[in-house]
Amino acid sequence: MNPKKNLLKMKRLIYIAPLFLFSACADELDSTNKILTPTITSPAAFANVSGEVTVKTLVTPEDQFSSLELLLDGETVATLTENPASFAWQTDGLTDAHTILAIAKNKDGDSYQSEKVTVYIEEESEDNINPFVNITSPASFVTIDGDVTISATAHDDSGIERVIFYTNGDSLTELTSEPYTYVWDTNGLSGTYSITARAYDTSGNFAEAYPASVTVNPKDEFAPTVYIAQPANFDKVEGIVKIVASASDNKGVENVVFYIDSDSVGVDSEAPYEYSWDTNGLSGTFAISAKATDLSGNFSFAYPASVEIEEVIPYVQILSPAQFEILTGQASIVSQIEEIESVDSLRFFVDGVFTEIAFQNLETINYNTNLIPNGNHTFLVKVFAGEQVQNSQVVTVVIQN
Template identity: 25%
Template structure:
């Protein structure tokens, strides 16, 4: 073996003997990863026992930054994101980052690299139209998104849960339709978001609160009745106490599934069988006041909670005698104070061996407010002008009471109202709710030293009813049929009037929704009176159309048999030409339009925002040579359920015009036929000429033959050369 070969073998053996294993480890991202923030990068080296580590160096974009950002003398080395200074020219945009790690030992040096894309830029997102305030059934959103690097997906979310998504390739920019199926949700408000997400996880979002309205009434918890039967509210307990709960449901298709018990808000038991009883060891709790609650859940997903009770744990004091202390504290006004603004009363109470369960404030000898714990703070906002007195009584769980002193104040406020309370009460739907059909409005007004003489209701500013009275309190109930109004948001206002001329107003806003309601005519909907069946009645309209010559105008006259013509809208839409339709509104219900030639039009008369009469008709323009034309009249009458068209006459062409039109059509037809025959003849001639040329191929020459057989000739040459080479080698072997 030669010296060079021996040296090679020795070097190879040394290289295998002293090899270092070196690689990136977690949390380093994978090679080529696209992320939205600089990462932590870690490397790990494994050395042969005979090797010694000099250092590990980590570089970022080593070509432009030749100095390492981190150097370690141990076999593990991590470069954190905080140690990397972003590019000052574009710190929050796309950046290609090359991490280079170099390990140096006493024997060798090894280099590894990892490429990572850091994208901190959000995608661009737009919608073809804003998200509506109310949607029903399946709503489709057209969204478009783009990204400067790589877009991942566009998605739709309801209450942060994805309901639809789309993607495309190449994913730089694309548009798609996202479907939001509202039929699987109960009616109510939901957070709807459209998001675009790029490959790095950057997100662009467009969100809105949307009302889902499909007539899907949420399940009612009123079917479940749950009561804590033991211990009693405000009682003393000690030792081991049984907490008993009664839970039932009136829904024949459901049963009680679980009853969960809570003590001071912490769940302590989940009971699954009746009787629902829990043994509470109070000795594991310190003495004091505790609140017990229970929630029952049925098999259909409904739930309801019991009224909470308060008990006092007492495992150290055995006597039932207790002392209650109660007093007024700041900012309670002093006795005989003169006030010009509503006062605040603050009461504190304590019990030496019990718990305060009630603090009652009495104003002018009448209970004003009760609190269940100390301190108790009350602001007297509805005081009438004059002298008033107040005091408080505190009670503990041992039924021991104590009373404060009585204080007097003199109140004089020029802006004080003698209508002390005015509010919507029971049976009135809550503010912002969606209502249908007939609802009950119920309001109560109370006066001090005055009588409430009237409460009047309005819907969107329109009077609907009132009540009269002559006492200090007036309760007014009003039925409101929402079918008489268009679907959408309406404000209900109630105004109370007092005998001294004062008045007060309260409002509630509702969303009227009656999907089964409809109107007459071609489009449905409308205001007005309400029929027995609950269908909206449209104003009955009649309109007449005529062509006026020689002015070449189209006149529409609208009449109403049911109500005066106010704000009637007339629309003329040409179906055969491209110019836009025309809207015309006239308080007297009359409109004229310039005709643009003979065409087919849609004529619509509408009132109160609803189309009440629609007719499609052919309208003929005035003949230029005639001075006067007979008018064309069309009368359309609408009611709540259908559209009737009567006395319809349309101006037809005269006999001479028809003959001239037929002759013109015949001549045009002949000309077109001649042109088609000529074109067909030319096409046939061209095809025949091409066929003749194809049938007479030219004579092939020597060059044509050679060019057609180039592969065959080359293959032969190669075979000959190879054969000659083989013969030569054979002759040498023989020698």
């Protein structure tokens, strides 16, 4: 035997053997990676279920997954190609125990079976209980305006399907999830409204909330309008002057206050809004204005009317007796007074001596001529405003008793 040849053969075997070993291991590893593990993740084993049951599955490894066959009580009900996957199982009409099984196939068509899951189906009892619903806002008997948030609470053991809000029987909105709130626009509305809510549960039972009665009273943001209707701007006035203001408001006028040069002089609460201004003893320029207040407390001022008061000097004339008239016994001195409104009193003098005063019947004074000797005498009348002499006139008479 040639030692060199034997050594060469041994070297070849040393190099070739690892190649066979690596190839065998690779085949075994590739086969292992294709093994699938299907799992039923829901429902749990031995769970009690009812109604529509969602069956969920998961297959690993995902890269080798091709499809999954779902079996209920040994019969195929679905073939699923998604992973993870779900299937809606209707259990209505079923009772007792049932099995769920999943069979997954890899890309080579090999099948792998999950563990069976046994579940128990409960019979659903009939729901005859109405839900509970209550209006939490606004409170009853409040006054509201603008945008108003209506809120309600509702609950039921089987769940709330929807809540409907109503005002005076008219539907406002329908809500299918919490919070049960709605913003009600009351602009343009007024009066009393009944707010309620109707709640429905998932079984079709319903109940209505006890109504909340509210009053919609729109906020008054408008001030009244007012102007001086009389006297006109730049008028010249005298004596007793009637001031007239015109005022109006969408809600109504509470009152009108009159002002002379910013001083309050009178108030009137009923139309026509008037004030009598005594200008006697006054002179110069004055500003007349008025403040109107509405029922909501809003107010506005009239643009001032500027007026001028001319000094009034009353004129007095003795009509009887005439100049140098002969008088006997009881005599009547009759006077005529112009601008009598500005006169407070009339005073009578005989020969310059004060004799009598009149406050009411200013134009007639009776005098007994027997009180003075016969002959010529002077009769004098003076008109007064307060203690100020405004005017006077004198006549000479002849007394013959």
